[in-house]
Amino acid sequence: MSRSASLFEQAQKHIPGGVNSPVRAFAGVGGTPLFIKHAEGAYITDEDDKRYVDYVGSWGPMILGHGHPQVLDAVRAQVDHGLSYGAPTALEVEMADMVCSLVPSLDMVRMVSSGTEATMSAIRLARGYTGRDSIIKFEGCYHGHSDSLLVKAGSGALTLGVPSSPGVPAAFAQHTITLPYNDIDAVAQCLAEKGNEVACIIVEPVAGNMNCIPPVPGFLEGLREQCDKHGVVLIFDEVMTGFRVALGGAQAHYGITPDLSTFGKVIGGGMPVACFGGKKEVMSHIAPLGPVYQAGTLSGNPLAMAAGLATLKLISRPGFHEGITDYASRLLKGLQERADAAGIPFTTTQAGGMFGLYFTDQQHITSFADSMTSNVEQFKQFFHLMLEGGVYLAPSAFEAGFVSSALGEKELQITLDAAENAFANMTA
Ligand SMILES: Cc1ncc(COP(=O)(O)O)c(C=O)c1O
Numbered sequence: 001m002s003r004s005a006s007l008f009e010q011a012q013k014h015i016p017g018g019v020n021s022p023v024r025a026f027a028g029v030g031g032t033p034l035f036i037k038h039a040e041g042a043y044i045t046d047e048d049d050k051r052y053v054d055y056v057g058s059w060g061p062m063i064l065g066h067g068h069p070q071v072l073d074a075v076r077a078q079v080d081h082g083l084s085y086g087a088p089t090a091l092e093v094e095m096a097d098m099v100c101s102l103v104p105s106l107d108m109v110r111m112v113s114s115g116t117e118a119t120m121s122a123i124r125l126a127r128g129y130t131g132r133d134s135i136i137k138f139e140g141c142y143h144g145h146s147d148s149l150l151v152k153a154g155s156g157a158l159t160l161g162v163p164s165s166p167g168v169p170a171a172f173a174q175h176t177i178t179l180p181y182n183d184i185d186a187v188a189q190c191l192a193e194k195g196n197e198v199a200c201i202i203v204e205p206v207a208g209n210m211n212c213i214p215p216v217p218g219f220l221e222g223l224r225e226q227c228d229k230h231g232v233v234l235i236f237d238e239v240m241t242g243f244r245v246a247l248g249g250a251q252a253h254y255g256i257t258p259d260l261s262t263f264g265k266v267i268g269g270g271m272p273v274a275c276f277g278g279k280k281e282v283m284s285h286i287a288p289l290g291p292v293y294q295a296g297t298l299s300g301n302p303l304a305m306a307a308g309l310a311t312l313k314l315i316s317r318p319g320f321h322e323g324i325t326d327y328a329s330r331l332l333k334g335l336q337e338r339a340d341a342a343g344i345p346f347t348t349t350q351a352g353g354m355f356g357l358y359f360t361d362q363q364h365i366t367s368f369a370d371s372m373t374s375n376v377e378q379f380k381q382f383f384h385l386m387l388e389g390g391v392y393l394a395p396s397a398f399e400a401g402f403v404s405s406a407l408g409e410k411e412l413q414i415t416l417d418a419a420e421n422a423f424a425n426m427t428a
């Protein structure tokens with residue numbers, strides 16, 4: 001028995017399903033999750049001492065690769081000053097200034113510890129600001145695990161087949177309207193009927209929790225127009241896309257300005273950091289300035305701020321995002337060529353340093369329904385063959401892949417060699 005298998009068995013005694021977040025359990029691909037003991041640069045190493053080229057990057061945060069020396073130094077320097085104070089710090093001020101300067105739609109930001117908290121708080125703020133209860137989200141989009149948002153959700157909820165979770169009171173779910181992603185006509189129709197009840201639209205500007213689906217031209221623009229027309233707050237959930245698809249996030253990449261935004265993952269460089277922010281007029285409704293309550297014991301934690309700030313400074317260097325985007329493009333081109341050569345129906349999607357892999361003969365993936373055409377059995381085979389070849393992909397057909405700046409020519413070659421072998425040996 002491998003050490004990962006034995007740890008997994010042991011883990012199941014006191015941890016539900018042996019994991020602290022469902023997608024880690026390999027339920028979407030079968031087999032035993034790898035237990036990781038070390039990560040450095042482009043690689044993770046499991047408890048059985050096997051090294052893998054990593055395209056998960058802790059589900060997005062590790063955009064610089066693992067253990068970047070400057071990030072580690074920043075954390076080490078802060079450790080000597082204490083781990084948490086529950087009081088304001090200069091680091092938080094620097095972080096807020098930096099985030100607001102990188103993302104022009106933000107006048108103010110509030111730090112929290114997870115993407116779930118960020119989206120939950122942004123929605124409460126939108127409701128408090130507008131005095132309306134309903135919200136619009138899109139099928140297959142995932143915004144964390146707060147009650148209002150676990151309706152037709154993506155990510156682990158979709159992988160496990162429970163996109164609308166038991167435990168969410170019907171009274172909460174009834175205020176969540178779910179529409180098809182990339183379908184602006186459905187949004188216009190819905191708002192024409194009940195626009196004055198809708199507090200906000202929350203959207204992943206690139207959907208990354210039902211595989212990876214970039215917005216079709218006109219979708220984000222249409223959301224902006226519709227929100228303006230009906231007095232609805234437009235929230236871009238940039239927990240995944242923020243500081244990744246471009247330094248200024250998807251809003252910079254696509255040139256659309258939301259009213260509120262949420263960030264997570266990259267902003268903490270691997271530590272628990274997220275934030276929500278937006279126009280001063282809206283953010284002024286948050287306590288203690290305004291009546292909408294939101295709080296957190298560890299919010300703005302100094303170690304987490306130190307890691308996040310070091311990360312944001314490093315990724316601000318010119319050419320950083322072009323570099324990861326170029327790697328992702330060459331990776332996808334190489335995979336497509338090898339799949340075509342092996343006669344495997346396959347297509348890919350990309351937004352900057354984020355990508356999707358589909359086992360389908362459909363050329364264009366723009367909707368949840370398109371994403372569902374991907375052959376999950378083939379993905380499972382591919383996933384395990386890639387693992388054998390030393391490449392770690394997200395263990396679900398419904399998650400995006402992530403590129404880090406630590407990946408280079410050597411890792412590209414390892415990945416494409418593993419893929420050539422995988423495509424050649426797939427049977428499903
Ligand atoms: C787009 C998006 N929003 C929100 C979340 C929730 O973030 P967290 O897992 O940090 O709570 C995630 C990921 O989990 C996400 O991908």
Ligand SMILES: N[C@H](C=O)CCC(=O)O
Pocket residue numbers: 021022023024059142155156208209240399
């Ligand atoms: N898709 C999720 C976040 O982006 C994956 C992370 C998790 O839920 O554990």
